[in-house]
Amino acid sequence: MKKILMLGGTGFVGRHLCEKLTQLQWRMTVPTRQEASARDVQMLPALDVVETDVHDEAALTRLVTGHDAVVNLVAILHGTQQAFDRVHVQLPQKLARACAAGGVQRVIHISALGADARNPDGAPSMYLRSKGHGEVALQQAGLALTLLRPSVMFGDGDKFLNTFAKLQKIFPLIPLASSHALFQPVWVQDVASAIVHCLQDEHTHASVGQTYEACGPDVFTLRQLVELAGRFSGVNQGRGRVVLPLPAALGRLQARLMGLVPGEPLMSLDNLDSMTQPNIASGNLPGLDALGITPTALEAIAPTYLGPDGGGWGLRSNLTVKRKNAGRF
Known part of the structure; x- marks a missing residue:
């Protein structure tokens, strides 16, 4: 049985992903600042809710240790430059160091369509620039990393x-x-399926080091x-x-x-x-079809x-x- 640490597991994507991993009978750890925030997932079997602050690097290192992989879903859509930097840049930096200290290599990171690790400062908004810098932080850490860049997501419980x-x-x-x-909306269940596919990729490692654009049809x-x-x-x-x-x-x-x-x-x-x-998809990177998913x-x-x-x-x-x-x- 795999053991997955899911940062942001109480959010929109996290709730759907927890349900899919439950069906695989994998064990999950979902940290949250307040246990009440995890009420939608805490009754799922093989899921442990841990009340903690993932921005506390020492606590994050303790969380990472003993897991087979980490999925980072933590993100904000609104805020100041300082807030975007804290969530989208500093947290990935802390996660990279925590993985090194805890001996965990496999990381799936949910970024955003429009982020560009090659030129993060060329993006038009604080949100996209911070997402690009977060990708850079993880790419430079030498992890077995997969990046997913979804368009705006729709589905049961969306805020869109x-x-x-x-x-x-x-x-x-x-x-x-x-x-x-212009948008190319993607179903949240398709994004969750893409994450599961990447977590299951333990034989060919085809998704390691790859960036996917997760978009609808x-x-x-x-x-x-x-x-x-x-x-x-x-x-x-x-x-x-x-x-x-x-x-x-x-x-x-x-x-x-x-x-x-x-x-x-x-x-x-x-x-x-x-x-x-x-x-919308750039066409320069593989999409969901490369993971066997028809959007x-x-x-x-x-x-x-x-x-x-x-x-x-x-x-x-x-x-x-x-x-x-x-x-x-």
């Missing part, structure tokens, strides 16, 4: 399509900045995705709300004002900077969790929904 659907249930009109930004504008979220959630009798594209200057003003609201913003200036770069279309999955009968696709999901949609695949 679900957010746009909820907004359309409240407001009659959706003003939208960067409406023409279709490209959408942000406006199209917002419209689909409204349709799939049944807003306005399935027509969704009118989406009003904003000029660049007005869009930046909107993002700046959102950043002043307490809590996590819906949109930040740094998000807009990220969207100036198309969030799943957004239209096949989104209605199952955005609609009134949505129940998701995890172990806790509604089996009726699974059966109803089984013929789509």
Whole structure:
């Protein structure tokens, strides 16, 4: 039985990945600052929740020791330069040192589409620059490393399509900045399957040292995705709300004002900077197909969790929904 340390295991991707590894009967360790944050996974068999701070390097080293591999899913979408550096750069640096001290070589690191380890400072946003520098930190450590760069992820519990659907249930009109930004959304279950494939790659080691672009089969504008979220959630009798594209200057003003609201913003200036770069596969790196995964279309999955009968696709999901949609695949 393999033993996997999963940093960020209580988050969106982590919850889906924990379920897949449970099915393989692997043992998992999921650290969290507060045990209550792990309520969605702590009842899974062969999973140990450890209350600790992974940014504490001594604690991280103790965690790493004794595991066969580490999966790093820790990331933030909003924050200051200092916050991005702490999470996306310093933590990978600490992880590299912890792996060296704990004798662990195998690391799967989830980066982001648009990050570039060859020229991290050339990226348009703090988020993407920090992601690139995090890749560099791990690549320079001599680890048996695999990098996955997903596009925006959708699926049961996402904060992407679900957010746009909820907004359309409240407001009659959706003003939208960067409406023409391009995305190639990928199903979270496909990303989790890619991680599992890499963890199972112990004979050929084909994925070691490789970077994969994890993208879905279709490209959408942000406006199209917002419209689909409204349709799939049944807003306005399935027509969704009118989406009003904003000029660049007005869009930046909107993002700046959102950043002043307490809590996590819906949109930040740094998000807009990220969207100036198309969030689609470059074609220069292997994709999910290289891992034996056929990317799943957004239209096949989104209605199952955005609609009134949505129940998701995890172990806790509604089996009726699974059966109803089984013929789509």
